[in-house]
Amino acid sequence: MPKLHLADLMAGNARFAAGTPTAQQATAAGAELAIGQAPYATILSCSDSRVPVETIFDHGPGDIFVVRVAGNFVNDDGLASIEFAVRKLESTLVMVLGHSGCGAVDAAIASLSGESFPGHIGRLAEAVAPAAVSAKSQAGDWFTNTIAENVRANVAALTARSAILAEAAAAGTILICGAVYDIHSGTVDLLT
Amino acid sequence: MSDTSNLISRKALLAAGAGLAAIALDAGPLGLRAAAATNATVGNAHLSALMSGNARFVAGTPRCIPATARRTELANGQAPFAAILGCSDSRVPAETIFDHDPGDIFVVRVAGNFVTDTGLGSLEYSVAVLKSELIMVLGHSSCGAVKAATQAAQGETFPGHIQGLATAIEPAAKATKGKAGDWVANATAENVRMNAKALLAQSTILSEAHAAGKITIVGAVYDLHTGKVTILS
Numbered sequence: 001m002p003k004l005h006l007a008d009l010m011a012g013n014a015r016f017a018a019g020t021p022t023a024q025q026a027t028a029a030g031a032e033l034a035i036g037q038a039p040y041a042t043i044l045s046c047s048d049s050r051v052p053v054e055t056i057f058d059h060g061p062g063d064i065f066v067v068r069v070a071g072n073f074v075n076d077d078g079l080a081s082i083e084f085a086v087r088k089l090e091s092t093l094v095m096v097l098g099h100s101g102c103g104a105v106d107a108a109i110a111s112l113s114g115e116s117f118p119g120h121i122g123r124l125a126e127a128v129a130p131a132a133v134s135a136k137s138q139a140g141d142w143f144t145n146t147i148a149e150n151v152r153a154n155v156a157a158l159t160a161r162s163a164i165l166a167e168a169a170a171a172g173t174i175l176i177c178g179a180v181y182d183i184h185s186g187t188v189d190l191l192t
Numbered sequence: 193m194s195d196t197s198n199l200i201s202r203k204a205l206l207a208a209g210a211g212l213a214a215i216a217l218d219a220g221p222l223g224l225r226a227a228a229a230t231n232a233t234v235g236n237a238h239l240s241a242l243m244s245g246n247a248r249f250v251a252g253t254p255r256c257i258p259a260t261a262r263r264t265e266l267a268n269g270q271a272p273f274a275a276i277l278g279c280s281d282s283r284v285p286a287e288t289i290f291d292h293d294p295g296d297i298f299v300v301r302v303a304g305n306f307v308t309d310t311g312l313g314s315l316e317y318s319v320a321v322l323k324s325e326l327i328m329v330l331g332h333s334s335c336g337a338v339k340a341a342t343q344a345a346q347g348e349t350f351p352g353h354i355q356g357l358a359t360a361i362e363p364a365a366k367a368t369k370g371k372a373g374d375w376v377a378n379a380t381a382e383n384v385r386m387n388a389k390a391l392l393a394q395s396t397i398l399s400e401a402h403a404a405g406k407i408t409i410v411g412a413v414y415d416l417h418t419g420k421v422t423i424l425s
Contacts, residue, residue, distance in 0.1 A: 034334070034416040039282035047314045049272035049298045049322075050263075052287040061289075065282045068301040070314035077311075077360065080353035081280045081303035081337075087351065088336065089282075101267070103317065119397040120313035121320065127310060164352040184267045 005040050005093040006175060010188065012058035017186035021058040039065040041093040042085040044154065046072045050183050051099050057188075065091055071104030072096060073127045073150065074157040083164045092174050094158065094165070097188070098151040099181040105146050108132045151178040151191055238273050238326040239410060239423070245291035246421045254291040262293055272298040275318040277387065278330040279305045279337065284414055286330065289421065298324055304337030305330060306360045306383065307390045316397040325407055327391065327398070330421070331384040332414040338380045341365040384411040384424055 065085040108128035131150035275298040298318040341361035364383035388411040
C-alpha cells in the first residue's frame, strides 16, 4: 500500500509539471475534514515559498501531513510531528523532499569556508553542513550533490533517531523515501 | 549551478546581523511592541491580501493557479511577502487556505505551530534575506498537538518524540485551564499569542526588524469547519 501511495503522489507531480492539475480547487466546505484527518502521506520539506507541497503534488487538503523547515532536515519537533502522523494518523508514506536552488544548502556550503550567519540562521547552516562535507568530494556539482546528500542523510536520520519510525518501517507499515524537486521543470525525482 | 540569483545574499545577512541590540517589549496588540507607521501600512496591505485570499477560499471561488508560467518566473528567485508559522495538520495547507500562489508565502510547519530554534532560523532567513514583511503565527481548531498538551497538563504522557510537542504547548494549556469556554479552543488561541510574542523575545533579528517598522507580526486561528481565518487581537 505505501508503494501505491508513492505512485499516487508522483502522478500528481506529473500533472503539476505538465500544467494540467486536476485536484479540485479546495473550498471551505470541508465538513468531512473538520471531523478528522487521515493523510496518507507525510512530507518533510523546505520552507521555500516556491515549494508548496500540496500544489506541486496536485493534492488537496487532508491528503498530506507537512513539516517544513528551511533545509528540510530532521529536528526533534519535526520528528515528533512525523511520529504523530505515523502513530496517530496512520500515514503510510514518509518523504523527505529537497529542492534545487535551496538557500539553506547554499548557506551550509558557505559555512564550510568559514562564513558565519547572524541569529538562528546559523543553525540551519550547521544542520545541513554534514551533507555538504559528504558531497564535497563527489563528482559533479557540489551544490546539487549536497541537496541530494542532505535528503539521503535525513531519510537515514528518521529511522536512526526514531524508534517509532524504525519499527513501522521494519514492519512494512510505512515506506520512507527521499526526493528532490526541480524548481525549473516542476518535476520531483525520487532518489535511489 | 543556475539558481544563484536566489541564493543567500551575504550582504543582506551581514546587514541583518549588524548592530544587534536588545529590544524591550511593550504591551500592545498580542502584547507586541507598537509598530511604526510604515510597518502598519505595509503590513496591513499584506494582511489584507492574505485575508482576501481566505475570503475567496471560504466562498469557494479561488483564483486559478497559473502554475507553469509562474514557475518559470520563480526559478530565478523568491520574494515571499509573507512568512507563516503554521501546523503540520494536513487540513491546513497555508497556500490553499489563503488562496495564494507558489512564491508568495514562506512556510514553516510543525505540529502545534510553535517556535523552535530552526523554525525561528527559517523565519529570520525569510525576513533578513528574502525581505518578507508579514509574519503570521497560525493555529487551527481541533489541533491534535494542542489537545495532547491539555492531556499532558493532566498528567498524560506520549511515546517517542511526541511528548516534546505536548510539552512545548503545555504552557498555553496550563494558562487556559479552567477558563470559560472550550479548553482546547482557548489553549489554541493562547498558544498562538505566546508564540507570536516568542518570535520577538527569542530573535534579535525579528525584534529589530519589528522595531524598525519593517515587519508586522500577527496571530490568527483557522476554523476547520468554516474555512475562515480570524486574526487574534
